[in-house]
Amino acid sequence: MGKKPTYFGKHFDKLKDVNSVYSEKIIVDAETKNEYEAGKLILINKDLHWTSFDVVRKIRGALQIKKVGHAGTLDPLATGMLIVCTGKFTKKINEYMSQEKEYTGTFTLGAVTPTYDAESAPERVKDYSFVNDALLEQFTAQFIGHIQQLPPIYSAIKKDGVALYDLARRGDEIKLEPRNIYIRSFEITKTELPLVHFKVICGTGTYIRSLAHDYGAALGCGAYLSSLCRTRIGEFKIEEAVKLDAFLLSVKKEVKSEN
Numbered sequence: 001m002g003k004k005p006t007y008f009g010k011h012f013d014k015l016k017d018v019n020s021v022y023s024e025k026i027i028v029d030a031e032t033k034n035e036y037e038a039g040k041l042i043l044i045n046k047d048l049h050w051t052s053f054d055v056v057r058k059i060r061g062a063l064q065i066k067k068v069g070h071a072g073t074l075d076p077l078a079t080g081m082l083i084v085c086t087g088k089f090t091k092k093i094n095e096y097m098s099q100e101k102e103y104t105g106t107f108t109l110g111a112v113t114p115t116y117d118a119e120s121a122p123e124r125v126k127d128y129s130f131v132n133d134a135l136l137e138q139f140t141a142q143f144i145g146h147i148q149q150l151p152p153i154y155s156a157i158k159k160d161g162v163a164l165y166d167l168a169r170r171g172d173e174i175k176l177e178p179r180n181i182y183i184r185s186f187e188i189t190k191t192e193l194p195l196v197h198f199k200v201i202c203g204t205g206t207y208i209r210s211l212a213h214d215y216g217a218a219l220g221c222g223a224y225l226s227s228l229c230r231t232r233i234g235e236f237k238i239e240e241a242v243k244l245d246a247f248l249l250s251v252k253k254e255v256k257s258e259n
Helices: 012-022 030-038 052-063 087-097 133-143 164-169 208-219 244-251
Strands: 025-027 040-046 068-070 078-086 101-109 145-149 179-192 195-202 223-233 254-256
Touching: 030 040, 030 052, 030 087, 040 052, 040 087, 040 244, 052 068, 052 078, 052 244, 068 087, 078 087, 101 208, 133 179, 133 208, 145 208, 195 208, 208 223
Parallel strands: 078 223
Antiparallel strands: 025 254, 040 078, 068 078, 101 195, 101 223, 145 179, 179 195
């Protein structure tokens, strides 16, 4: 079986504007390389369509060190805070992953998608004209606190060593078990039907895609996640993060063509 293409490879045409910077080969000096091998925390404001692993791969290649990892996956269609650890700081990844997270984004009412987000086509279209601000506020309450949540079938969770999204794409039957999660705050910040803007503060293991799906089911009209930005992890805020191209340029000593 051939190697599955990465999200980056499949959607390369959507990334042409930034690829010219990211494709440059960056060579860092020995002192800089040693600093990152000793351990550093990098706060990246992830761009749309990039996978978390794409970001790690680019940083690893630029710094020319093996130990680089991220503390919590962001889906390709999500933007915002991605904590990247290098060198000895990779031992702290689990610590950062367990911290509280904050998200903003939008749900689109009136349909659902197989992936619970905009990566797949909307289906089962329903009327949402009955939805108003009072109803939206009423249904947020049942998703606050300690609740159980089913993760999306299209997720990186592994079953018998295989990611669920791989099982789903080949049509295997998948039986999911609900997970205990904690949502400290869930508020609707603006309505532009069918778009509903929200802000969520939650604990680790929460899938905002599942929250969108479950919220739409509770309303009775369906919903899917149409945009998402992670704005905080623990004490680290999005205002402290930098774009990947800015980080790469900051560590660049000299640039050579890949040819």
